[in-house]
Amino acid sequence: MRPDSTSHDAPFEVLRQVTLTAGLSSNGAVPIRLAENDLWRLPEGIVLRIARAGQSAAAAREVAVTRWLATQKVPAVRPLDLEQPVHAAGRAATFWEELPPHQSGTPADLAPLLRRLHDLPPPSTVPLGLMDPFVRVAERIAAARCIGGDDRRFLTARLGELQHAWVGLPAGQAPCVIHGDAWGGNCAVTEDGRRYLLDFERVSLGMREWDLTSTAIAVDTFGTLSEEEYRRFCTAYGYDVRSWDGYPVMRAVRELRLVTFALQTADQNSGALQQARYRLACVRGRRGPRPWRWEAVG
Template sequence: MTKTEDSRALLQQVAAAAGFSSDGATLIRLGENAIWRLDDVVVRIARAGQERAAAREVAVARWLAAKGVPAVEPLPLEQPVVTACGRAATFWALLPPHEAGTEADLAGLLRQLHDLPVPSFEIGRLNPFVRIRTRLAASRTVTDEDRAWLLNRLDGLEKGWRALPPGGRTECVVHGDAWTGNCAVTTGPDRRAVLLDFERTAFGPPEWDLTSTAIAYDTFGTLPQEKYRAYCDRYGYDVMDWSGYTTLRGIRELRLVTFALQIADQDPAASDQARHRIACVRGLRGPRPWGWIPVG
């Protein structure tokens, strides 16, 4: 069976368990999570072993709604639904017609999120290194020399994370994957920005969320300066002014390198970009911005 066929079989199980029919389901995305549409319902099927994370996603979304922060809405049923093979699925109300939000839209939502008190349920502490080491170990695209260098870089960044300098903002609940793809804006007459995808939501430094947009300007070179300034103005702070930014930028860049390696193992067309990213972080492509392009 193909990955899509395997995922559809899982969808049939979880949909039936939740009282839905999977007839006519359409695949939205098949990545680390499988996302399907059933009429006006969106189903997210998590990776194996992610039942607790899926439950936390639902709890976070309900907590945000109670606090008045616009977010996607989980259906009012007991979640997650877990298959016999241990795959957890969550069910969400389909957003009305929408498009990706702007950086300024995202900044406004993050400002609201970061101002909230810590919730009463267990939120967990942010781990920005999730899957980096396993991606490096599994990669068939990376050379042994580059793998050794990247693992050494990872060791140094882990030490830097444990010893972030003073002067940062007060720790709070962070989104964890705060880019414009996780901010949707409805396209009707009542324009409304909402947050989505709470897989990485945890307690940690708010600068982690802000670094995602900073590297679009600083590392990728895809975000014009005026849009980055609008983002900082809307949030009320520029993370690049903090001395700990370079550590967070390094972690984000390493995550993006290993993600490209993961994609390259599945799609050789991404190999050139993966090798380019490695050369950049190794200092072989001159100063930032490096002109990275999306993969996957």
């Protein structure tokens, strides 16, 4: 199906309205990813990001953050020089410069970029807000249609336990600007070896351990990263979050988020149901010790 067809399929219709409002054409647009946020490649080196409904403030903040990062010489995607976000069809849309041909980075590629971000002084002109490790978790549990009452009660109780444990976390490294969704897919490496950070929707002020745990659970939970690869990540960053006493709690919070994200995805795509149920069984203690070999959803 072409984006310039007469189809009223929802993503294409939103694309049409957004580009029309921005004074652009949707002709020739190619979907990059249609998920919580819709990403499109437009002609002339433009990437369009259409946020989910209700995320106008987050979209505006993402543009402000990346413009601030440009002043700090941090390698990152850059927004186009126009008034953003653009609003249409009840959604907020932002427009970005397309990167040269690239692939997702390794943890060792990501680590120095994270270190550079974490070492920055917080901006005085961009209201980042404080990190919220539990954002949308309760809503996902309540909305999940693919689980029964027993699983819902377990997840609700688990959320309460972890919220309580979070308050008692031991001191970690100095708080800083964090990425919030720091994984290899949000690091791009171009053919000439340049590295860029992507996706600043969850940038905030908080614990750098939150960013570092994203890579640690690739070893502990997903089993997709070897100990040697993880060691290279820690060496490149200069710290191993697994040596911190609060790591088990932070890992458990990350896992709960990943379970509820899988449940949300399974409600929209039955192909994710098996993985969602498997993740839930793991955190309920029914699939043995880690690593659980979780697979990607969405």
